[in-house]
Amino acid sequence: MTKQExxxxxxxxxxxxPAAEREDILADFEEHFQAGAESGKTEEQICAELGxxxxxxxxxxxxxxxxxxxxxxxxxxxxxxAGNPAQQSRVNPVQQAKNRNDNRLNRTLWGVFFFVLxxxxxGAYPLFAALLLSPLVVLVISIFAVAAVPTGLMVAxxxxxxxxxxxxxxxxIIELTWLLRYSYRKAGF
Amino acid sequence: xxxQFKKGVLELCVLSLLKQGDKYGYELADTVxxxxxxxxxxxxxLLKRLRAEGYFEVYLRESxxxxxxxYYRLTQKGADMQAHLEGEWKEFTKSVSTILGGEPQ
Numbered sequence: 001m002t003k004q005e006x007x008x009x010x011x012x013x014x015x016x017x018p019a020a021e022r023e024d025i026l027a028d029f030e031e032h033f034q035a036g037a038e039s040g041k042t043e044e045q046i047c048a049e050l051g052x053x054x055x056x057x058x059x060x061x062x063x064x065x066x067x068x069x070x071x072x073x074x075x076x077x078x079x080x081x082a083g084n085p086a087q088q089s090r091v092n093p094v095q096q097a098k099n100r101n102d103n104r105l106n107r108t109l110w111g112v113f114f115f116v117l118x119x120x121x122x123g124a125y126p127l128f129a130a131l132l133l134s135p136l137v138v139l140v141i142s143i144f145a146v147a148a149v150p151t152g153l154m155v156a157x158x159x160x161x162x163x164x165x166x167x168x169x170x171x172x173i174i175e176l177t178w179l180l181r182y183s184y185r186k187a188g189f
Numbered sequence: 190x191x192x193q194f195k196k197g198v199l200e201l202c203v204l205s206l207l208k209q210g211d212k213y214g215y216e217l218a219d220t221v222x223x224x225x226x227x228x229x230x231x232x233x234x235l236l237k238r239l240r241a242e243g244y245f246e247v248y249l250r251e252s253x254x255x256x257x258x259x260y261y262r263l264t265q266k267g268a269d270m271q272a273h274l275e276g277e278w279k280e281f282t283k284s285v286s287t288i289l290g291g292e293p294q
Binding site for chain 2: 039056060
């Protein structure tokens, strides 16, 4: 690969970045080639040491502030196709802009979902807490119930009812908490 | 050697080289590339990121031949980070050495 080819490939893959930033990056590599040539290396040698321009560009894109992971996944294959560098730009800016918009919409929806959940939680947490504590009530009732109908079946029924109520309350609390946390993170407040 | 592992160490290498004195991009890439088998091209994204995080600042200085070069200078924050990473590295290698030289299986 020659210097020209390396820089062309790099530039093509850096398309999603703002022009000024792209120029800055390319200037760094121009300087690298210049300094390498001064120390007696051939363009081929310098390119070989620099490695794949595609991998390089990807590292810049990953650390860009508005990097959309979807665009990266789209360009996840680290082996660039041979041919026209313009065609190699698989990180399509239009596609990326669309991804970013989708992202924003997604986050808004998650945000709305989160607020709805908060309102539900205000009502649901006391309910679940009551469910958690209800086996105590069952215990009190069971004293009378077992006294009235003293059978093994009655005891088994009361025990399974207590376990069911307790697990239902616990599961409700765990799942609601998890949903709240998940939607909060997804909304990215 | 594992690529992820090398990438993590790269940050420490670059910061440590700059602790010895200001350097330009090629010097850093060349020095690291000679010692560690890594694509020198990945030094530049790293330099950009570390600069954005405020670990060093850049200035231009004329070179004896050709156009001006971009030099990197470690900031106080960068020096602190270097010391922190160096400490972690020493701790880590000490632990691994202990395990490697530990009781025979």
